[in-house]
Amino acid sequence: MADNPLPPPDYELAERRTLTTPSQVQALSNPLRTAILGLLHERAASVSELATAVGRPRSTVAHHVRVLADAGLLRVVRTRRVRAIEERFYGRTARMFVVSVERDDDGELPVDFNDFEVAARESADAFRSGQLWAFLRHARIPQERATEFWERLAGLVREFDELPRSGDTVYGFAAGIYPTDHPRLADPGGERS
Template sequence: MSVNEQIPDYELDEMVVVTAPEQLRALADPLRGTLLELLLERAATITEMARAVDRPKSTVDYHVNLLVEVGLARVVRTRRVRAIEERYFGRVARTIYVGALHRAEDKQVVASLNGLAQAAAEAAPANAADDLRCTLVHARIPIEEVRSFWAEVQEVARRFAQIPRSGDQVYGFVAGLYPTDAPTLPEGAGDSPG
């Protein structure tokens, strides 16, 4: 991929770890989440984002400024248009990772950030149109393997987000890794090595 095709079109960190209550509250708002997703595509002005989400510029300006205030977005460049300095905003990092939480109220906020629930709602029309690609697999594996596998999934998500933008349809990619109560087989007589 050439420099001209970099997604997004500005420099940003690979990951930021979020633990501050004000950052968690900012992420919990669906509009702010959508704005951050738009900025993963390219830097944008308030006017461009307002047009994309079909909301008033004043509303988008409020939410973007809040994201800047809590350190999740920033001005990445400016451009002079007539007598006005136009600001282009971008994310601070490609991946926003919610770190270890200690306060009960922070954990409640994070519970509302359930990407799987949002993906299920977004996927319903695709499911009805028989245009949903999905898989669900269970595996009994040690926690070290969970961490290693999740790092690979995050790399796939980064690659997905880096695909150059084109076409008329936006696609979602969701992945989840979670403990379950799925049944397991007991160790069998034929399970010993050798």
């Protein structure tokens, strides 16, 4: 475990950014790119540092960093001179990205992007080893209450994002609220509303 945890990250960034274009959402749909964004919650990093952290070739990581930068999700936050080369350090443009993309004429989202699908894949090994902590609950509530609850969850996500980085294990944190077709009881008096 690290003795001196650092407050994340070591550069200025917006609290929240709304992604409104299919290219921005598509940039997030690649697991390597989401890993890069996750690493940059800790601190700014060069392409070489990112390549070492994810165990991929520098050229591959450079391509994915370019995709993220072109989509406006990353930016150069500082540079340093190393011999005759200027080394760039990249950082996120926001702590949290919120997807708000218009559906196409068929009502479909432009790409397959579902954080719970990612969390399900990532959590499989933790489940098998007895290290998955999760809850799933259902409640019949009005839309306004669901929105209020989501805002409270978003605050908890922000708190998780801002934790000082230390330790040897990277934990995932998934939160969501969504409508279901879960069965419900009739209202007292026999009517369903």
